[in-house]
Amino acid sequence: MERLTSPPRLMIVSDLDDTMVDHHNDPENLSLLRFSSLWEEAFRHDSLLVFSTGRTLPMYKKLRKERPMLTPDVIITSVGTEIAYGKSMVTDDSWVEIMNHKWDRGIVEEETSKFPELTLQRDCDQRPNKVSFFIDKSKAQQVTKELYQRLEKRGLEIKIIFSGGKALDVLPKGGGKGQALAYLLNKLKAEGRLPVNTLVCGDSGNDTELFTIPNVYGVMVRNSQEELLEWYAENAKDNAKIIHASERCVGGILEAIGHFELGPNLSPRDVSDLFECKEDNVNPGHEVVMFFLFYERWRRGEVENCDAYIASLKASCHPAAVFVHPSGAEKSLIDTIDELGKYHGDKKDKKFRVWTDQVLATETTHGTWMVKLDKWEQTGNERKCCTTTVRFISKENEGLVWENVQQTWSEESEMKNDSNWII
Numbered sequence: 001m002e003r004l005t006s007p008p009r010l011m012i013v014s015d016l017d018d019t020m021v022d023h024h025n026d027p028e029n030l031s032l033l034r035f036s037s038l039w040e041e042a043f044r045h046d047s048l049l050v051f052s053t054g055r056t057l058p059m060y061k062k063l064r065k066e067r068p069m070l071t072p073d074v075i076i077t078s079v080g081t082e083i084a085y086g087k088s089m090v091t092d093d094s095w096v097e098i099m100n101h102k103w104d105r106g107i108v109e110e111e112t113s114k115f116p117e118l119t120l121q122r123d124c125d126q127r128p129n130k131v132s133f134f135i136d137k138s139k140a141q142q143v144t145k146e147l148y149q150r151l152e153k154r155g156l157e158i159k160i161i162f163s164g165g166k167a168l169d170v171l172p173k174g175g176g177k178g179q180a181l182a183y184l185l186n187k188l189k190a191e192g193r194l195p196v197n198t199l200v201c202g203d204s205g206n207d208t209e210l211f212t213i214p215n216v217y218g219v220m221v222r223n224s225q226e227e228l229l230e231w232y233a234e235n236a237k238d239n240a241k242i243i244h245a246s247e248r249c250v251g252g253i254l255e256a257i258g259h260f261e262l263g264p265n266l267s268p269r270d271v272s273d274l275f276e277c278k279e280d281n282v283n284p285g286h287e288v289v290m291f292f293l294f295y296e297r298w299r300r301g302e303v304e305n306c307d308a309y310i311a312s313l314k315a316s317c318h319p320a321a322v323f324v325h326p327s328g329a330e331k332s333l334i335d336t337i338d339e340l341g342k343y344h345g346d347k348k349d350k351k352f353r354v355w356t357d358q359v360l361a362t363e364t365t366h367g368t369w370m371v372k373l374d375k376w377e378q379t380g381n382e383r384k385c386c387t388t389t390v391r392f393i394s395k396e397n398e399g400l401v402w403e404n405v406q407q408t409w410s411e412e413s414e415m416k417n418d419s420n421w422i423i
């Protein structure tokens with residue numbers, strides 16, 4: 001978050017399962033990829049991405065390995081009971097203290113064990129400040145009521161949340177996705193970085209609280225659960241800042257960005273001619289996102305095998321531009337592009353995808369830009385990632401000229417050598 005010196009233009013606070021990630025309808029993750037390229041191209045540099053999930057941190061990391069997910073600026077896990085910042089996920093210790101107020105996990109376990117209606121979830125879904133169960137929908141209301149009374153009598157201040165028609169979480173009263181968001185907004189405000197706009201996105205009961213935070217826009221995705229839609233019908237249907245999207249999952253988030261006019265919502269993935277859409281303003285981040293999209297389409301054989309494309313790419317390279325391959329080998333960037341020319345369609349039908357994450361551009365001296373990003377490449381189930389740095393010079397009337405590209409294997413990469421890695 002520190003990289004932003006002024007208030008973020010947009011803060012998206014999104015649930016993951018069945019909101020960001022479609023578990024039922026999009027095996028190729030196309031909607032997620034559409035969102036990701038839009039975020040990196042148009043929002044990453046001046047906005048904040050927050051994930052708020054019911055998953056524990058280890059289960060979030062697992063999902064991150066399975067799907068082409070971006071790195072959020074803030075990750076709120078375990079139904080708003082844990083907050084961490086940045087790529088290295090630094091825990092918010094003040095939040096931990098708040099979560100321990102009038103909370104005792106032992107007492108919660110003891111009291112809940114008296115309810116045969118409650119079945120404990122797996123160990124990997126339990127956390128110090130989150131005790132999670134399954135329950136039959138028809139029993140949820142009665143058990144919730146009794147449990148509140150019992151735990152109150154034992155001196156605890158807790159909160160019970162019913163989600164997805166079957167999950168019941170017991171949390172500290174100060175926890176939950178809504179409280180965590182309120183805490184984050186307060187923190188940003190105190191730092192003079194209150195977002196200009198905030199959009200919350202969710203699909204189920206544990207997301208309800210997100211929609212109760214004042215002054216935020218909200219989108220319930222099309223595939224929202226009954227308990228969230230019922231809450232909306234009873235409590236918020238006159239709130240024009242909340243919509244029930246007509247698109248599923250992350251498609252609904254794109255829809256909401258458009259509906260509330262929170263910024264551009266045309267994903268670069270929905271642009272057919274990537275070379276046409278040069279911007280007037282110098283935007284090195286855009287240049288890189290577009291290049292790697294072209295790279296994906298070229299290798300998938302989705303663009304015409306036409307020399308003019310390669311020639312145009314070469315024309316935007318400085319003649320002496322150098323590419324440092326992740327293996328350490330140095331090559332001419334123009335030769336590298338020539339080589340790419342030979343790979344047209346080599347990944348056809350191979351479930352090949354490329355995406356960029358954490359694209360951040362800085363102007364080092366006037367007219368010289370450094371863009372840093374993670375470039376991911378996936379073929380089938382195998383994925384690799386290189387931390388990539390591109391140096392551009394911006395010349396009047398010539399646009400951006402690629403001067404240098406340097407790559408190293410990212411720590412997160414499952415493979416750290418590959419002779420077929422082109423760029």
Ligand code: GLC
Nearest residue numbers: 054055079125132163167206
């Ligand atoms: C996630 C968590 C689960 C929790 C549910 C509802 O699925 O893994 O433990 O009960 O969200 O909040």
Ligand code: MG
Nearest residue numbers: 015017018203
């Ligand atoms: Mg969900």
